Amino acid sequence: MNASVPAAGQGSPLCARLEGVSKLFASFAALRQVSAALETGRCYVLIGENGAGKSTLLRILAGLLRPSFGTVTVFGGFEPQDARARIGYMSHAAMLYDELTAQENLRYFRSLYPGRECLSPADALRQVGLDPDLNRPVGQYSQGMRQRTSLARVLLSIPELLLLDEPFSNMDVESARQMVELLAGFRQSNRTIVITTHQRDLAAPIADWVLALHAGRVASMEPGSPAVGLRRWGDEPGRSTR
């Protein structure tokens, strides 16, 4: 895998800001008073047990959910709902049509971003290590291949904020390592990545910050230790606003 995407604009140093964000599903509080500031060009890894609120937080950042309380802004003051085209969201589900091939899926999703610079479907598939000429419906792919195709779909629109929900699930260690390399290249083009995972070690090489969620709250926010080979020259660790 390699990453060759255009660099994001050097606008606000903050890519996203959450202030006192809570999310209620009926009487269940999935998130409680979460505040965080995500700097542009950093990789944040969210860890926590099942039900800690990781996926909910990602969906709120993606603009797919609205917080019950608190505010979320991205790219210097936009609501996520108004900036969805600049955000890439990969869920643990494939978000692809089983009946279409990977190329057909990607061509379809690419055409939903008119006027936006996008990768070609073939390039996106090559970046994630898949053969663009593979003429099989996605429904016949292995879980790992579906996961890669899903990542290709997200990379297609060259998002400035990349939200990945459990990207390493169903992947063998080598494929996961290749995905981390790809994401490292992506981050180096000044784009922000937020990853939720149970496999902290896999994401460790690109993690600038590790946020631990517990029962809907940010339990800790620690600097990560990006691997030297994957880190930008002269890069300084980010700082927490909490």
Added chain:
Amino acid sequence: MSALWTHLVKDLRIEWRSREAINSMLFFALLVVVLFSLAFDPQAAFAREIAGGVLCVAILFASVSALNQAWAREIRHQVLDAQRMAPTPGAEMFLAKVLANFLFVTIVQAILAPVFLVFYNLQILGDGWKLALVLPLGTWALVANGTFFAALSIRSRNRELLLPLILFPIFIPALLAMVLATGAILTGQSDPTLWIKMLAGYDIIFTTASLLLFDVVFHAE
């Protein structure tokens, strides 16, 4: 290529490969027509009078089985979320889905109509060409509403029950107009123009309302 065309091509391609919607509708509709022909004496004079109703109800029930699945693929692997993230308006996706469903139901009608005429030994006594207005207008009313309400009920656990519960009462005016117009054409005893105009008006009102409201439904949590 506009997003509408993109969505439509995708829906047609998927149906071409799976043939789920057309096959399920066709077999269901054929079954209803055959069962009704066994229940009533198709040679009787009143067969012509009830034929319009039987045809419309067969199409209605068959379409609901397919409309219930209209958004199933989008839900199955959270494709809908990927579509919600894209900057294109949801109304185009809705319209493409309606067009695709309209095409599927029309194909079923084209196969069903000759079978129906044979089974019920029908001779069209009125202006037969007006059926070419009544059936598409009625079908559009059904699929436009059905596609919208199927989208409305996708987040419900009982969506397969919910769709007919919402759709049938709303569709009653169009169904009545469709049945009465079809009956008038088959028997030749009255002029179906008023019912055809009513169907056209119904289509315009409900399609416009659905297009205006779809983005709210589409982006609902």
